[in-house]
Amino acid sequence: MNRLNNIAIIGGGITGMAAAYYAKQAGAHVTMYESSDRIGGKIKTVYRDGFVLECGPDGYMARKPTLTELITELGLDDDLVRSMTGTSYIYVRNQLRQMPAGSVMGIPTKFWPMVKTDLFTWRGKLRAGMDLVLPRVYTGTDISLDTFFRTRLGSEVVEAMIEPLLSGIYNGTLDDMSIESTFPQFITIEQKTRSLILGMKALTPPVQAGVKPREAGKFLSLQQGLGVLIEALRPSIDRLYTETKVASVRAHEVTLADGTTESFDSIILATSPNALGPILGLQEAEKLSELKRTSSITVLAAFDEKEVAALDGTGYVIAKAEGNALTACSWMHKKWPHMAPKHKALLRVYIGSEYVPDLLAKSDETIAGFALRELRKIQHVGTPIFTKVERHIDTMPQYEVGHKQYVRAFEERLSTLDGVEACGAILHGVGLPDCVDSAKQAVARVMAGQAVSV
Ligand SMILES: Cc1cc2nc3c(=O)[nH]c(=O)nc-3n(C[C@H](O)[C@H](O)[C@H](O)COP(=O)(O)OP(=O)(O)OC[C@H]3O[C@@H](n4cnc5c(N)ncnc54)[C@H](O)[C@@H]3O)c2cc1C
Structure with missing residues (x-):
């Protein structure tokens, strides 16, 4: 085994498992430490x-x-x-009410369904229509989703449709959530077309002939x-230690909770967010771990x-x-x-x-x-x-307002720690594909670093 390819991965959720796969594909020998008694993390x-x-x-x-x-x-x-x-509903004013046809992530894109819906009062509908003429809300500084949507579409649409839909994805509240870090696509749309309604409408592909809506x-x-995916990734790990908590990580060195240490060419952190700070002992990592x-x-x-x-x-x-x-x-x-x-x-x-x-x-x-x-x-x-x-x-x-700055500061600081990379839901997206993306990039950085040291 080439010593330069001896990699430790901390955390066996989807991020760590994907990192194990990409590292193995690149020819590494993979050791994984997982604090719980099973791999898969949230899966x-x-x-x-x-x-x-x-x-x-x-x-x-x-x-x-x-x-x-x-x-x-x-x-x-x-x-x-x-x-x-199929039809999606919102429980509002003591009743399950159909989401207006053509709504995308809570943004109405069709005129008649919006006119006919009983989700909002006339005043609420007219206020939402002001999106068509209002100037841009995002001016280059991060703001909350609440400020963004309330200004563009008014309180009724936010409270009855957008807030229940979007806050569910992050299990948070819109007034805490950073638009830059959670739904940057809305910034892009606003920059391009100014109106969210027109922008979302332009982005929504027409239903193709022959494709029933139920199939789309x-x-x-x-x-x-999804557990099958985790099992398919398991063979990428050469040495798996479950019920093994990592206490700290320094350049090229992992220290377990029982005090034993082991050296690696590279270490990839893929733990849950709260573990990052204690493991790294870096102020910038603590900041991320302390986030809500x-x-x-x-x-x-x-x-x-x-x-x-x-x-x-x-x-x-x-x-x-x-x-x-x-x-x-x-x-x-x-x-x-x-x-x-x-x-x-x-x-x-x-x-x-x-x-x-x-x-x-x-x-x-x-x-x-x-x-x-x-x-x-x-x-x-x-x-x-x-x-x-x-x-x-x-x-x-919770990706709160300013989240990107914390992540940037953390990544800059981490780059000074030789042979250590981090990835996972705390950084650039909580969705499973985001986690896999971040694992792939972390492995690529590790491999690029090793190529230099060779
Ligand atoms: C209820 C719920 C539903 C969701 N639904 C979806 C969905 O439908 N689609 C979607 O895309 N996303 C969804 N998400 C988000 C997504 O599941 C997570 O963002 C993703 O699974 C996080 O993966 P991860 O590997 O980064 O973290 P985790 O899965 O949390 O894995 C981290 C691992 O690190 C281990 N660990 C922590 N500390 C240490 C330590 N000191 N030493 C060793 N190991 C350690 C933990 O035990 C854990 O196994 C959902 C999340 C939740 C909670």
Whole structure:
């Protein structure tokens, strides 16, 4: 083995696993340290009674290519499944109301559906229309999503449509979230066309002849769940240490929690955000680790199909003002038909972060009972066949206003630490393809550095 290719990867989530794969492809000998008893991190697929249960992420954005390329390289492309689409709903003013046709990420792009929708008052609709004439809001300095959208489209559209949709992706609140780091595409659109409505309209491809809208889902997943991807990446690791926490990393050296140390040519950090600061002991890393992270609890509930109100569509988000503890409900069996056996239904509900502290110590049974009571305020469901509760504590990094500067400062500082790279959800995007992208780039930097030292 070439000593220069001896690489340690810290953290066995999708980022670390992808890094292991790319490093192995480049000829490295890969050692992985993972503090928990399993690899996969937030990706966790469980099988029960013919159901495929995704306890963490359930799919990824198809338009970001790196993950699909990785899946293809692994020979899993035949197992790719595309999400089904259909009507989406918003629970607002005590009722499930259809999202106006043509809305893209909460931005209306079609005139008549917007005119006819009962989601907003006339005043709200007219205010949203002012987007067509308002000047640009982003002037080169980072602002919150809340400021951006409220100024462009008005409060009603933000509170009833944009906030429930977009805040769910990061499990955060729009007034904390940086537009530069979360949805920079809206800046690009505004710079180009000034109006968001016109810009989004221009970007939305017309439905192709022969393609039914139900087939045009934007997300991909794997037939047997995303856990299959993790297992396909496992052979890239030469030495895997689970239940092995890394305490610190210095140039070329890893120190474990039990005090043992080992040297490597390169070290790639792919841990959860909160671990970066303590491991590196750098002020800039501490800053990232201290950034707000939110928690959520998800509850999967399996039913006989007749026990669930029959609505067309893939689920709904819930406006904050409704005071419900749930933020969203996905009809998984409709979005992903492979996840439930025939004539069965699978629902996944998300409990909002403000309810999590009180529920954390409660039993799974109590949490599931609470979630079902909240759910029944919105839609009919009978008695579940089973439920599965998953706690996601402090896991979702919040890209607050100014996030890019913190990341830049951290990366500049890290570049002074010989042989150490970092990647993962805390830096340049929380989506699975973003994580894979950042892993690929970290390995490329490592390899480029090694080429120089050779
Ligand atoms: C409920 C939920 C649903 C989501 N849904 C989607 C979705 O549908 N689509 C999508 O694209 N994204 C989704 N995301 C986001 C996405 O899942 C995450 O951003 C991504 O999985 C993060 O991967 P990661 O490898 O960077 O981090 P993680 O998965 O958190 O992995 C980090 C690993 O590092 C380990 N570790 C931490 N500290 C140490 C240490 N000191 N020593 C050794 N090991 C350590 C941890 O145990 C963990 O295994 C979702 C997130 C959540 C929470």
